[in-house]
Amino acid sequence: MITATHAWSSLPRPLGMSDTTPAATALNHWNRSIQLAAASGSYGHCLRLYAGPLLAAGLRGDASTFPSLAKSCAALRLPGLGRAVHALAFLSGAAVSRDAFVRTSLVDMYAKCGRLPDAHRLFDETPCSSRTLVAWNCMISAYGRSSQVEEAVGVFNAMRRAEVRPSGSTVVGLLSGCADSVSARYPGVSVYGLTIKSGLDADLLVSNSVLTMLVRGGQLDSARLLFDRVENKSVVTWSAMASAYLQTGDWMEVFALFSSMRETEQPMDSVVLANLITAAMLFGNNLVAKGVHALAIKVGFDRQEDLAASLVNLYSKCGNLLAAREVFDSLQWKSVIMWTSMLNGYVECGYPDEALATFDAMLCAKVEPNKATVLAVLSAGANLGSANVAQKVEEHVKAMELQSDLQVCTRLIDMYCKCGSIQRARKIFDSVPNRDLAIWSAMINGHACNGEGSEAVVLFNEMQSKGVRPDAIVFTHILTACSHSGSVDEGLRCFHSMTAEHGIEPSVEHYMCMIDLLCKAGHLSSAIKFFGEMPVRLRNQVLAPLISAHRVNGADSSVEFMSEGLLNLGSQDSGHCVLISNMLSCLGQWKKARSYRTLISKQGLVKKPGWSYIELGG
Known part of the structure; x- marks a missing residue:
């Protein structure tokens, strides 16, 4: 503090002050200036007023001086200077x-x-008679903000024993910690019951805090009941209820809430718009996206970078990259968040070339990429399938010193596997000491997709020996690997262990892998039997590979019923029609085969041409 005093002692005194001013009058003058500075948010100026001229005049201050100084230190987060003030x-x-x-x-x-x-030490040293309600609230709120719920409840109980009546701020501070902790929601509900008993539930801040706690706890019905009871709802009330519906993916209720909110002429803020944008993403309709964008322009929030980035994500989800690019280009200065949103948009819509070009433009604009940017670029490199590009992306990863990050390593492995560089992927995998499920899954999938089924099975068994439990995605990868390697027994064992040992219900992907495995191994009768044991709702999606396998292994009339069933189950895939037509041609039913070809044009279906991608000269 001596250093600070000397550093600020050269500041000029305010006009009207002189050395001959009596000490009491001078102190009152300085106190008014200090209090005014703190009240107006000029916290730095407040501290300079004290540490410069006031201390230089030999005046330490009185009880009217230090609250403003402490407030300024708190606002600027200067605990060292705050200790000096103390x-x-x-x-x-x-x-x-x-x-x-x-x-x-x-x-x-x-x-x-x-x-x-x-804080607690000073609070304990304060006599009970001097502990104000504000002091109790400070301690409860501090523990609540740090999610130390037990300590907050302990202070709250001590407050009640001291016969200090809690206020709405007391309850808000306590519930703030209960909202973030699952184990603390029961005491949170108990506290809310106490507020009802004492009449504090009429406080809007209390209602909003309880509503937030119920929403984060997933108690949608209770949250809605409380929401309907609140008479004078604030924008926080509406936003909290909207976020509850977003958690369940119910975008229609979010739009219904917004319509009701507009009827009350409640002013909007950026949180309301963010909820609307998220709901529009779930809907995925381009017209709705444009409507939300128009609303953002109308209320003047379209230039806020976080909302602009969300609009880019929204248009990308709707497949409208032109509109996303227009929003992106509308901002003169773009941070890494905005660049990353545009990058992700190109990746999600299947334009890896544009994503990498955007990354180059970002580097030219001297914007430093972050981890999220690198992950988007790695996805672009994986989709492009270029080993040359993959090496350049890895160089950026090393330059940013992210090569030890698990998530980045997982994307690197995925990228190299999709580029066919399985050895490089395995080298990265072997260099990671503490592997999680995601990185095991990526490497197993890499071996499977590159035709190395036996290596994938060995890695799968090693993963389990290390105590890592597989999930549904890993089982999809290992069944694919078994299909590539023709390991029928291993595939059947893995499929049955999925439900028997790990309690994972097979999805359509797992059934398709098993049908493919049995058909490729020539076990057509077993494949048909397996098909018959499948849930009826999933049969539609595995008929096509089953029919294709019969055609490859020699058509016979026993599969004609499957050809008919493929369309009877409501398929609108032109590929299925072509497959059935080819199947019927092999059976010699030319007229019927021609009718399926005609069906493609009658139903307005489009036959997608096959295509391949190769890299020439890097």
């Missing part, structure tokens, strides 16, 4: 250091600066 308050005499408002402001300062032990 020391000066102590040196100013017992009347100042024991003043209830001074102590309360210091407790609040320590709490907001994250120094909870110091």
